Amino acid sequence: MKTIRFLLLISFLAALVVPTQAAQADEGDSPWGDFLNPDGSIAWDQLTDLGTVSEPADWMDITLPGGLVIDLDATYHRYQTPTGNIVVLPSPATLFFMALHPVESGLTDAESMLGNGASILAMLVGPSMTSDQLAQLVSQGYTDPAEFFQAVIDGREDIWSIINRNFFFEIMIMSFDSGFLVNALLLYLNGVADCESIPGGCAGLLADCSDGNCLPETPICPAPTITQAPVTLTIHKVAPENPLVVGQDPEKRGADIQAQASIPPVIFTWYEQIHDPPTCESTSSGNGGGCPGPGSRYEDNWDPSMENNPGYEVVDGEIHCIEHVEILPEAITEVQANAQLSPESRYWILNDLTSKYYEAYIHQPRFNLVPEMAQMSSSCGGDGVCTAETQVLNVPFADPGTFNLRMWVYTAGTFFNWNGVSIPITQPRVLFTEDAMQVYVTLVTLLPAGAP
8 A cells, every 4th residue: 555655645646746737827928927936046136035825735734553542633824916826835845745635635726836856756765766756756846946946937937947056056945944944935926816625725915906906014023134244354574574575684574464353243133923822712792613633733731622603702812012123143164365465566677777786586476375385373352353363474575665565254145044044144254355565676886086
């Protein structure tokens, strides 16, 4: 029986991977175009966050040996598009049982599915498939993610995506909002008008969008914010005050260069939407719909007598927001610095100076200070500030003139670890600063005899 069920599951998944002719929309008519950009990112201003909803699901019941039945609730996070379609994000456990029971769960009613196909298949079939079989199953489609997402918008494709960085980031945002890891997006056409047939039912949906002009409501919780103080970068000469070219300096002192970087943390503020469990309240009208089990759904006490009892009704729990402030260090991964003789000083040496001193020439116009002549030690403190510092001692400048000091600082960006998932908050970047210093030379002038 397990073998038959597994084969049926694989047959169902294989049918999803290859879009059927009936499911494909005409060019330009794809409902994904309501909110999906060609690069795989989500147009969030076009979506209304309906929150997370749970409902009893007989098709998720587990019967244990001895006849004991465990009742599981199906859990979804849902979004509404301006045209009244509903995007449903099942939890991993819910998606697994939806694949086992596609008809009962309403999975077959979805217009199409979009997700990181390899991850979903791996989650559903687990060790039952080899890596080669899995690769063969998901190899159909596009090799260029941007081309694929454009095809989705144009209506040429409507099933499983080839993962790319933008779409991965977007489903991580959805995971962040949902409270569980999101692997797939199910699209239900006319979900508002036909809400009784979609996962999660009609609770929380906006009014009918038959005119295609449903604008998103103001979110319950504030949007996440990202702030960061300015960075501090310096590179400059620290000693001596007037460095002399080493060819004229008896001590061959050279010059000392100091480089420093200080990067404040990223302050990531986000708000967790908490939906309190519903309560089962008595009603004096006698027209209540009862409070269906299981009792674990409710915040207060519940007993089987309240089920199908018109003296009771389900009252939705309140929704409130919890603010979270994350301090995210932006680590320094690499530093490069150099000192380079300016073009004006090169010209002066090769023209003005050589006209007076025949043997004048450019000795070494460039010094690779970091990392060739010194290493920068970097670290992040408990306050989230990441720093790097070094001193390059006794740089043997042999040419007079202006040396441009330049420094490049590379960072790792910032990440937020949420439920074991690392979500990128800011991208890696390259920071730059520059300064200048003078190197001096003593010039001897010959005067005629008897000159004053």
